[in-house]
Amino acid sequence: MGYMNERNIFLKIAYDGRDFSGWQRQSNARTVCGELEEALADVCGAEITLEGCSRTDAGVDALGQTASFLLDSGIPTERIVKAVNDRVYRGRFGKCGEIEILEAREMPPDFHARFSSKGKRYIYKIRNAEKADIFLRDYCFQVDEPLDIEAMKLAAGFVVGTQDFACFQSAGGTPRESTVRTVFEVELSCSERSPEMLEIAVAGDGFLYNMVRIICGTLVEIGFGRRAPQEMEDIIASKDRGRAGRTAPPGGLYLKEVFY
Amino acid sequence: MGYMNERNIFLKIAYDGRDFSGWQRQSNARTVCGELEEALADVCGAEITLEGCSRTDAGVDALGQTASFLLDSGIPTERIVKAVNDRVYRGRFGKCGEIEILEAREMPPDFHARFSSKGKRYIYKIRNAEKADIFLRDYCFQVDEPLDIEAMKLAAGFVVGTQDFACFQSAGGTPRESTVRTVFEVELSCSERSPEMLEIAVAGDGFLYNMVRIICGTLVEIGFGRRAPQEMEDIIASKDRGRAGRTAPPGGLYLKEVFY
Numbered sequence: 001m002g003y004m005n006e007r008n009i010f011l012k013i014a015y016d017g018r019d020f021s022g023w024q025r026q027s028n029a030r031t032v033c034g035e036l037e038e039a040l041a042d043v044c045g046a047e048i049t050l051e052g053c054s055r056t057d058a059g060v061d062a063l064g065q066t067a068s069f070l071l072d073s074g075i076p077t078e079r080i081v082k083a084v085n086d087r088v089y090r091g092r093f094g095k096c097g098e099i100e101i102l103e104a105r106e107m108p109p110d111f112h113a114r115f116s117s118k119g120k121r122y123i124y125k126i127r128n129a130e131k132a133d134i135f136l137r138d139y140c141f142q143v144d145e146p147l148d149i150e151a152m153k154l155a156a157g158f159v160v161g162t163q164d165f166a167c168f169q170s171a172g173g174t175p176r177e178s179t180v181r182t183v184f185e186v187e188l189s190c191s192e193r194s195p196e197m198l199e200i201a202v203a204g205d206g207f208l209y210n211m212v213r214i215i216c217g218t219l220v221e222i223g224f225g226r227r228a229p230q231e232m233e234d235i236i237a238s239k240d241r242g243r244a245g246r247t248a249p250p251g252g253l254y255l256k257e258v259f260y
Numbered sequence: 261m262g263y264m265n266e267r268n269i270f271l272k273i274a275y276d277g278r279d280f281s282g283w284q285r286q287s288n289a290r291t292v293c294g295e296l297e298e299a300l301a302d303v304c305g306a307e308i309t310l311e312g313c314s315r316t317d318a319g320v321d322a323l324g325q326t327a328s329f330l331l332d333s334g335i336p337t338e339r340i341v342k343a344v345n346d347r348v349y350r351g352r353f354g355k356c357g358e359i360e361i362l363e364a365r366e367m368p369p370d371f372h373a374r375f376s377s378k379g380k381r382y383i384y385k386i387r388n389a390e391k392a393d394i395f396l397r398d399y400c401f402q403v404d405e406p407l408d409i410e411a412m413k414l415a416a417g418f419v420v421g422t423q424d425f426a427c428f429q430s431a432g433g434t435p436r437e438s439t440v441r442t443v444f445e446v447e448l449s450c451s452e453r454s455p456e457m458l459e460i461a462v463a464g465d466g467f468l469y470n471m472v473r474i475i476c477g478t479l480v481e482i483g484f485g486r487r488a489p490q491e492m493e494d495i496i497a498s499k500d501r502g503r504a505g506r507t508a509p510p511g512g513l514y515l516k517e518v519f520y
Binding site for chain 2: 014015096097099137139142194
C-alpha cells in the first residue's frame, strides 16, 4: 500500500508526567511520546511517528494532550485505544497506567495535531495551606503563605489580550519568530471538593516556553502582596524576563485541552 | 557522657512509600528508615539507630508511623522536627518532601516504639469507579467492577475478635510463634469528599505479614459477589492462605496510627 491509503489518526491523551522526561522523544530518556510510539507500533504492527500538539516539560501532566500519526493499516480506532491502554496498563492487580488514550478518531489527510490547533487551555494547581501534603507534592504548587486571591484576579486581567509576552519566556525553548500571543482567559477558582486548592485556567492561541508557569509564578508573588496587581501591566510592557516572577514548578501544570 | 545521659526520643512520622523499598533499612535500597537515620545523624551530630514500630512494605504509606531512638545530645526535640523536615524537604520551589516528622517527644528510658505498642490501625483505600484515575494509581486500589459494600461489611464482622489468622499470612515475613491476633475493628466507610473512595479501617493488637492487604483482597472478592459474606468465617477457620483472596496492592495501604 502506498501513501494514498494512509489514514490520519488523531489521539486525545491523558498522562501523569511525574516520571517522564517530558513529552518529546529522546534517545536516552523515558518520554510520553516515546512510550506511546512503542505501544502504537506493537499494536498497529508498523513504525509510528507521533506528532504531539504540546511538548510538555518533565513533570507536567496532561488531561487532554492531542497527537496525530499516519497509519497504513486498517485496524479500527477503538481497537487502538483499547490495545494501547491495556498495554500501558501495567498489568498489576488493581493498578492503572500513567498514560491513557482517551479518544482516537480518523481525520482528513490535512489535519495535524499541532499545526491545525487554534489554541490550548492549561490548568495550574496551587495548594494554599500552611501545612504541605506529602502525597500531593508532585501534583500541585505548595504555597504556605496566604494568598490574596482578589489581588491575583486583578493582576490576571492584565494578561488577557494580544500582547508581546517576551517577559514570560524562559531561555532554552525552540526559538520563535515572534513573542506576540493572544491570551483568551486567565481565570482563578477554588476547587469545591478542596477549597485550599486554587486553580488558574490559562487559555490562549499559543504559548512561549514556560509561559504559563511564569505567569503563575508572577501571580503568586502578587498574591503574597510583594508586588501590586497593577505591576503586571509594567512587567508585560518591559518585555524583560527578569521583571517577571519565578517559574512555578512543573508538577502544578496540566494541559487541559487543545482547541481546533 | 555515658549511657545514663542517653535520652529516649519518640517520633511520629508520615511518608509516601511510593518510591521507597519499604521502611526497614537495607544496604542497597532507598528506605524510609535509612533516609531518616541519615537525616537524624546529620541534625544530631551522632550515629542514630531508629527502631520503627511497623516494617511497612515497599509502596505502603504512613500517616502515623512511630519510631524511637536513643540520643546522647541535648538538642531540643522541636529542633529535631524542624531540622529533619527541612532537610528531607527537597528544597525545590514550592515542593515538599516525601517524609515528614509530625511529632518528637522525650520518653522514659523503658519506652520502645515497637515493644511498647498495644496495637495499630491501618486504612486501606479502594477506588470503586468504572474508570481509573491515572493520578491516583499509586495511592489506592482501583476496582472497576461495582462492589457490594453491605456484603463486605457483613464479611468484615467475622474478622473481628481473637482468632488464629494463619489464612491471612503471606510467606516471607518474620517467622511468628503464634498466628493468633486480636482484631479490634474492621470498618468500611466512603469518603465524603470523594464518594467513590472506599476506606477500610482495620485495627488490632498486631498483624501478620501482609494480613491487612489479604483481608482487604478477600473483602473485595466478596464485594464482587464471587463469594458469600459468610465464607469469611470458613476461610479463617481453615487457617489456609490458599482459601483467602489475593493480596491487595501496597499503594492502598496507610499505617494510620499506633496505640500505646
